[in-house]
Amino acid sequence: MRQAAFKGLREDKPAGEVEAKKPISPEEVETPQPERPVATKVVHRKGAKAEVMGVMISNPDKLFWPDANDGEPVTKEELVKYHEEVGSG
Secondary structure, three states: OOOOOOOOOOOOOOHHHOOOOOOOOHHHOOOOOOOOOOOOOOOOOOOOEEEEOOEEEEOOOOEEEOOOOOOOOEEHHHHHHHHHHHHOO
């Protein structure tokens, strides 16, 4: 995963039509109470690599999302395998 990159100025709007957004004051924002973290078991394979579609994936146990809103972490290997499944159509 990579950081977003600046590609250029918008050509679909003239500069005069662009308006800056005003930030909302913190008092107006509803803040949800954090839930207690659910203990999950992740097996770390030190120095392990996984091969997906002929490409070696380093650090396959790296957690990309410790809690994917379902209490289960998503690892680098799981994300790559998901892309392999949906991209093979």
